[in-house]
Amino acid sequence: MAGIEEVARRAGVSTATVSRALSGRGYVSDATRLKVQDAAGELGYVVSSTASGLASGRTRNVGVVVPMLSHWYFSSVVEGAERALLRHGYDTTLYNLGGDAAERSSVFTHFLLRKRVDAVIAINLELTTAEVTALHDLDKPLVGIGGPLPGVPTLALDDVELARLATAHLVSLGHTRIAHIGGGQEFDVDFHLPSNRRHGYEQALEHAGLAVDATLVRSADFTLQGGYRAAKQLLGSPADRPTAIFAASDDMAIGAILAARDLGLSVPHDVSIVGVDDTQQAPFFDLTTIAQFPRRQGEAAVDVLLAELGELTPEEPTDFGLPFELVVRGTTTRPPRD
Amino acid sequence: MAGIEEVARRAGVSTATVSRALSGRGYVSDATRLKVQDAAGELGYVVSSTASGLASGRTRNVGVVVPMLSHWYFSSVVEGAERALLRHGYDTTLYNLGGDAAERSSVFTHFLLRKRVDAVIAINLELTTAEVTALHDLDKPLVGIGGPLPGVPTLALDDVELARLATAHLVSLGHTRIAHIGGGQEFDVDFHLPSNRRHGYEQALEHAGLAVDATLVRSADFTLQGGYRAAKQLLGSPADRPTAIFAASDDMAIGAILAARDLGLSVPHDVSIVGVDDTQQAPFFDLTTIAQFPRRQGEAAVDVLLAELGELTPEEPTDFGLPFELVVRGTTTRPPRD
DNA sequence: GTGAAAGCGCTAACAA
């Protein structure tokens, strides 16, 4: 394992110059930079991150904190963030805060604060003021995804607008009895996503002059099974059956499709269905949905972070609203005439 | 940010004693250990991982390398590994080698070798001998999941045995025309999982004295869609239609269920279907499947690793064969009488 | 544009 001294000797310069040439900080002539790079290459020299970190206070390591990993959304965001960080020479240290409260606080005190990371990305995590302050006191930039976090730059989806778009799509097709399968109260912890989507749904109905009917709103748990059950209930009543369903996730939307099939209803002929996410399975079910782009969300968070670390100078001001997009496929059409 | 010196002063001991008391290495009397711990607690002292790493050569950080993250299997394994590592005071640094070859080699030279990690867990990754050697030369323990990696302790599923079990289940129910939807050649890169499962399937048939019929074997891409298409082909032929299908993943099995439904066939009355994985969706489709336990696989890899790092002294010799289990649900039954 | 040298904050001999 070659050290900086060997590289210096081989290149005929001092260790200080090697450090400057390789890190890009400070003035080095092009000629010596080349000499140094060659020497380093020949020796297979790689800086010791511990030594460099100790001397400089920078670790080139970013902590990414998630509430769970084994779910399409989170693993995709992390994937995007990791790639973007790697491209910029940063490592990604992963913290899964899924566990109990003790584990959570231990992560904060013993891990994040251990001078191990230069910055933190918090995904869909409602951090306490104390936690945010702890990071700020250490001068560690923090950016959130799925905010808002007080005093923290946070990228977030406008869930109200997203739900309005989905609902408006159904309205524009002529539907007047539009049901909604949302998340239950228990999912409202992280940033009130379920209630925001419900509000958007209601706003779109009101905007179209349609009555909001509480019997057309069911809550589920964002899973296939939950969507299936809720849809069975909604589609079961023969008289007042809705002609369209807006489900707050693709999984629930697919559950609704299967429920409709099991009831002998045809999608979209008898019921139109819209989801949210555009997961891998959506095309298979020909599901109309609102796409969001978790990988790009991770990348965008990294851009903001690197700007705060002074690594990147963004050309345009950051847009903290995350993009989403209506993808019209085959599960929505005009309502049946009766 | 309090340093070790302040703690030493407050506890009335030397910095060396503080280090010993907090790390658990070397002799310290219980009395002084308590004094030190109190002092550290009051000051909110946390060791600097860079300084400690530089001085000791240990980072308490493990690199976890995956070929992709946004897939149930990989994110679950990583989740399990991360939790286990955290419990033992280790951080998890994630490397996604999904990208191109250049990125891959860069991860090895510039990241893993940067003295940043104490050890590496490689998940479903066929490392080259050079890569393995590079790690060994640095005395960094390496354990694999989904091997075999030459010269590396590797936890792996016995895919042949697993496929035999699935197929034998169908045989035992009386099926004689059993189809198989496996992975294509292009998935054979990582450890020949598809061909191993196919061999197990064939062995079970032969063991039962049944003929192996190549027309009953289809390859797909492990997705819902792939399984759907393959199943349509298999179930389309009216005369020689198989009465059972063993699909090499739950996703493909669920695709097969949907294909059967679309053809007007009843599952399991007309066709029995078995998958592999026991994903979250399997219970919803009442799918008989072979469960594997990715979270526990991650934990098991950590156990092996910690033993190599001398952190853990395993009571029993490690079982490098990963467990799997037949979960019988509602998609398998006796073949229809004709 | 480059070099000398003083740390960065901790750990591990070694001595006591």
Added chain:
DNA sequence: TTGTTAGCGCTTTCAC
């Protein structure tokens, strides 16, 4: 059982 002290391998002033 504890203290003294010499590094660990870099980065970064400060001179030149």
